[in-house]
Amino acid sequence: MKGTSSKNQFMLWQTLAGSSLIGLVAPFIQTVERIKFADDASAKLICDVNAKLSCSSVFDAWQSSVFGFSNSIMCLAFFSILLGVALVGVTGSRVSRGLRLTMHAASLFFLGFGAWYLWQSSFVIGSLCLYCLFCYAAVIILNAAWLRINIADLKRTPKNTWLQLSVTKNYDLIGWTLYALLIAAMIAIGVTR
Secondary structure (H helix, E strand, C coil): CCHHHHHHHHHHHHHHHHHHHHHHHHHHHHHHHHHHHHHCCCCCCCCCCCCCECHHHHHCCHHHHCCCCCHHHHHHHHHHHHHHHHHHHHCCCCCCHHHHHHHHHHHHHHHHHHHHHHHHHHHHHCCECHHHHHHHHHHHHHHHHHHHHHHHHCCCCHHHHHHHHHHHCCHHHHHHHHHHHHHHHHHHHHHHC
16 A cells, blocks of 8 residues: 555544454344343343443333344444454455445435434434433444445535545545534433433
């Protein structure tokens, strides 16, 4: 790898790997807690901090098994695959355009799904799962990194020229930070009402 561009790409792949690892550990622990909860619903879970930060309250809700199985299992699969792809990039190997864009699309799906889930947790369930917060923070970082990795492959049209310019000028990072703050405000409003 040569030059600043290669160095930046390497850092982006490292960011993907680190975020994927965080995203992988959180649902792994959550799945262990979920199994413990399934065995004994009255068991004290590590993530039951108080009434507003309570995994057991979230586990009882239908929203935590939207597709018929625990959301944490879906996250385990997603972050495992992403970690594998990120490690390929970290080693300097070429990741095909199709795979990168597919992983980016999957990350965008989880960005939307996670926002919906946190909305449901905050406003409908009234409790948050600590592990879900770590997972969603990782998803935001993943999407920021994928955008920067894939920006050259996105079709150049007048509609997305502003996007390419924002990445060049690092304005996209301000956008991702504002998005994270918006999600944090939504959660704060939801759980304190």
